Amino acid sequence: MNKINILYIIWSLGLGGAEKVVIDLCKNIDKDKFYPTVCCLNDKGIFSDELEDVGIEVIPLYKKPKFDPYIIYKIYKLIKEKQINLVHTHLWTANFWGRIAAKLAGVKVIVITEHNVDVWKRRAHFWADSLLASITNKIIAVSNKVKEFYIKMTKINPDKFITIYNGVDLTKFNIKINVLEKRKEFGIEPSDKVIVIIGRLEAAKAHHVFLKALKEVINETLNFKALIIGDGSLKQEIILLTKELNLQNNVIITGLRKDIPELLSIADLFVLSSTREGFPITLLEAMRQGIPAVVTNVGGNSELCINGETGIIVEPNNPRTLAEAILKLLTDQNLSNNFSEASKVRIQKLFTAEIMAKNHEALYLNLLNKPI
Known part of the structure; x- marks a missing residue:
């Protein structure tokens, strides 16, 4: 069968848990079924070579500071060029701009991951999360505590969430x-x-x-x-x-x-x-x-x-x-x-990276067969 083209969108591949998740997902996902590409909204980050050394493309978009709606076009263009089937975003900035661009580009399956109990978020952030949930197929929480927090703060239907624990390589x-x-x-x-x-x-x-x-x-x-x-x-x-x-x-x-x-x-x-x-x-x-x-x-x-x-x-x-x-x-x-x-x-x-990747694979395949 044709490989499923996945675009992972994140701010950068610097030091952080979400960044390691993206790297380990790309390394451990079944390459016979999936073809991953990483889009960094900022620069590539110091750990990008971990993916590039194994042939996975990391593309920086150098987003301008603060409000930069032009980033939507950059992501949109990349999605079209790479013929992306599924977009998976990580962390607030990527979750916001990435979902909008993916929807405009006609991507059938949009997934985001919530990595933390983000108490820093203001009411406007949670309102945006609630609004964008309508164009999101699934929201992955990295723990049950994170899932409970977002259900409480956003009032999003709990069925929209799934817990997939992080794993270590x-x-x-x-x-x-x-x-x-x-x-x-x-x-x-x-x-x-x-x-x-x-x-x-x-x-x-x-x-x-x-x-x-x-x-x-x-x-x-x-x-x-x-x-x-x-x-x-x-x-x-x-x-x-x-x-x-x-x-x-x-x-x-x-x-x-x-x-x-x-x-x-x-x-x-x-x-x-x-x-x-x-x-x-x-x-x-x-x-x-x-x-x-x-x-x-x-x-x-x-x-x-x-x-x-x-x-x-x-x-x-x-x-x-x-x-x-x-x-x-x-x-x-x-x-x-x-x-x-x-x-x-x-x-x-x-809690291995292999288990984490297999859980993501199962979710991706299920969603691709059941789009919104």
Whole structure:
């Protein structure tokens, strides 16, 4: 049969969970049935080479800042040139402009993914989501919490939604590295415990809570290093807070990194201090590596991390309880080992990129046979 041409539309392939989902979908989708292309509304992003290296085209449209209706024509033209059968958009900007362009271009199947509990959205955003639902075949939520949030905020018919969990590409972690050399790269002593937190340096990730928790951990005379991996608008604030809390000798802000599997291989503990999440890819990756986790009780975290089985779940915005959980896992090796094994089993059984791709394939084929 003829291959189904899919256009994935996203802002850019930079650091982020949604970006990793698009990359892993493109890599793992059945190429005998589907031909994926990625459209980036901005530039390609630092991770675009992961797709281009395997022959998947990534096309940047360089959208102008703020309101730029001309982007509709650019997307429309691309859809026509590539003879697209199905458009799948990710994140607000792509979800908005991409759906309008796809409808004007006569695309029969339009799918969007909601990746997070987007509390930043205003009433106008939810109104637009509600309006555009009429031209959307299916809205994928990456967790049940995300689905419940959007049903509540938009009043869209629940039948329009489906939950498809994110998955992790297991092949990325089939690596062998010299752990001691990697630790030396960051000046980490053999006796130091290593804590890793990965994510954009933005308010929702609550790095300030993480740092305040570390201040309490250091008071327990535990030797540790914390790697803060990522970049963002709050970088300078985080650097200043690190100095104010006298944590310069314990905290390393790495910036953006492509060697996440290698960095996770030296970690003893993974932490998410976020105030909102969808279904975090970083947590998936950490659990795949068998790293015990301390995460906040937000979004889909509790659908992935089982409290008392694969990690510890704490309430957000509470440095004290976060510190207690960190200390517990860094000092109780038996508990840490048990969580490690349970984490690896859970990911391999339920949350792989292959499973995620197959769930998307089934949805696509069903919708193409049943257009709106």
